[in-house]
Each structure stands twice: as structure tokens, then as C-alpha cells.
Amino acid sequence: EIVLTQSPGTLSLSPGERATLSCRASQSVSNSFLAWYQQKVGQAPRLLIYAASSRATGIPDRFSGSGSGTDFTLAISRLEPEDFAVYYCQQYGSSPLTFGGGTKVEIK
Amino acid sequence: EVQLVESGGDLVQPGGSLRLSCAASGFTFKSYAMSWVRQAPGKGLEWVSSISGSGGSTYYADSVKGRFTISRDNSENTVYVQMNSLRVEDTALYYCAKGQVASAGFIRFDPWGQGTLVTVSS
Numbered sequence: 001e002i003v004l005t006q007s008p009g010t011l012s013l014s015p016g017e018r019a020t021l022s023c024r025a026s027q028s029v030s031n032s033f034l035a036w037y038q039q040k041v042g043q044a045p046r047l048l049i050y051a052a053s054s055r056a057t058g059i060p061d062r063f064s065g066s067g068s069g070t071d072f073t074l075a076i077s078r079l080e081p082e083d084f085a086v087y088y089c090q091q092y093g094s095s096p097l098t099f100g101g102g103t104k105v106e107i108k
Numbered sequence: 109e110v111q112l113v114e115s116g117g118d119l120v121q122p123g124g125s126l127r128l129s130c131a132a133s134g135f136t137f138k139s140y141a142m143s144w145v146r147q148a149p150g151k152g153l154e155w156v157s158s159i160s161g162s163g164g165s166t167y168y169a170d171s172v173k174g175r176f177t178i179s180r181d182n183s184e185n186t187v188y189v190q191m192n193s194l195r196v197e198d199t200a201l202y203y204c205a206k207g208q209v210a211s212a213g214f215i216r217f218d219p220w221g222q223g224t225l226v227t228v229s230s
Contacts, residue, residue, distance in 0.1 A: 035216040037153075044203055045153065047218035056218060088153055092214045096169055097155040 002027055002091050004100035012108040019076040021103045023089035028069045030093030036065055036074045040085045049074060110134040110219055112204045117224030125192045128224055130204030131185065138182040141207030141215050144189050146200035157189060161210030194228045201225050
């Protein structure tokens with residue numbers, strides 16, 4: 001099983017700042033099948049990024065993903081008020097499918 | 109617009125059973141794998157089970173293998189999960205999610221339903 005470790009656990013930033021979230025895998029993620037989701041309080045998760053760097057439909061270009069192998073990053077170039085949420089990574093390159101523990105991006 | 113609506117969540121005693129349903133609309137249901145993902149209160153996301161578009165292939169997390177059974181009715185555009193021998197640790201919000209292809213082995217989840225709450229307690 002691939003274990004995904006997200007860091008930091010909490011990121012305290014102000015609107016307009018850049019956010020950088022990390023997702024590290026315990027072994028290489030096949031085909032860079034790594035996705036990122038955003039979950040706001042009381043809502044279902046929403047797909048942001050798939051295949052490490054492709055934005056899902058309707059996702060603003062301030063969200064970008066990068067990485068390969070075992071190290072992946074989600075960047076939010078300029079935080080908007082609606083971006084404060086919890087972010088999860090998920091690998092779908094091998095079974096079982098696994099999620100990271102999440103990074104909370106909170107308002108400083 | 110793709111819509112996924114879960115139902116069937118309830119309070120059940122340990123050792124009990126429950127069947128969750130997810131009604132789908134807005135896409136060609138039989139062409140996509142479907143999954144269940146759960147979230148315990150205040151915790152992260154855990155993949156539970158997936159089923160291929162045809163229903164011929166199913167996958168389970170070790171934590172539910174042998175207790176949960178996923179199935180689908182492509183004529184009714186609905187996916188189910190039958191949950192038996194429920195444990196306190198199965199308490200969670202259960203989400204239904206659509207895969208990106210028909211095969212269920214390696215899928216991401218998009219979109220998700222709003223979830224249905226399962227509480228296992230005496």
C-alpha cells in the first residue's frame with residue numbers, strides 16, 4: 001500500500017499570498033496518477049488536479065500541480081477567500097487507492 | 109450536469125446491516141466506474157470500494173473486505189453498497205463518486221455526492 005504524507009498539517013496564510021502544499025509517497029506513484037481535492041467545511045470534496053498537473057474542468061489557473069515519482073506539490077498562486085479549506089492528495093496508480101491525511105489552509 | 113444522490117444512512121447497532129444507494133444522473137452511467145469513499149467525523153478520506161462500469165469487477169479496502177458488497181443496476185443508474193457486520197469504526201459519512209473510465213482499478217473521483225451518514229452505536 002502506498003502511504004501518502006501531506007505537509008504541513010496546517011498552513012496559516014493571508015489572502016493574496018502563495019500557498020505550497022506537499023504530498024510525499026512511500027513509493028513511486030505509477031504514471032504520476034496523483035490527484036488533489038479541495039474540501040470546504042460541510043461540503044463534499046472537489047477534484048482540482050489529476051495526473052499530477054492537469055487542472056480539472058472549471059478549476060481556476062491559480063491552482064497548479066507538479067511533481068513525479070514520490071514528491072508532488074499543489075500550489076495556489078494567490079489565495080482567494082474561497083480557497084481556505086482542507087486539501088487532500090490521492091494516488092490512483094496502484095491498489096489500494098489511498099489518500100493523504102490532508103493539509104488545512106487557514107486564514108492568518 | 110452530473111448528479112449523485114446518496115441515501116440509506118442510519119443509526120445501526122454493532123453487528124447490524126445497512127444498504128446504501130447512490131442515484132446517478134447526467135451521464136452514461138454504464139460507461140463509468142463508481143466508488144464509495146468514507147470520512148469518519150473530523151477525519152480524513154478513506155476509499156472503501158469501487159465497481160467497474162459493467163459491474164464485472166469489484167475492489168475493496170482491506171478494512172471492509174468480506175463485510176461490504178458493492179453492486180450496481182445499470183438499468184436504474186444506481187450503485188449500492190451492502191454493509192454487514194458493522195463495527196463502531198465504520199461510523200462515517202459515506203460518499204458516492206464517479207470514476208473517469210469504465211474500469212475500476214485505478215480511478216480518481218469526480219464528482220462526489222453530498223454523502224449519507226452511517227452511525228454504528230449501541
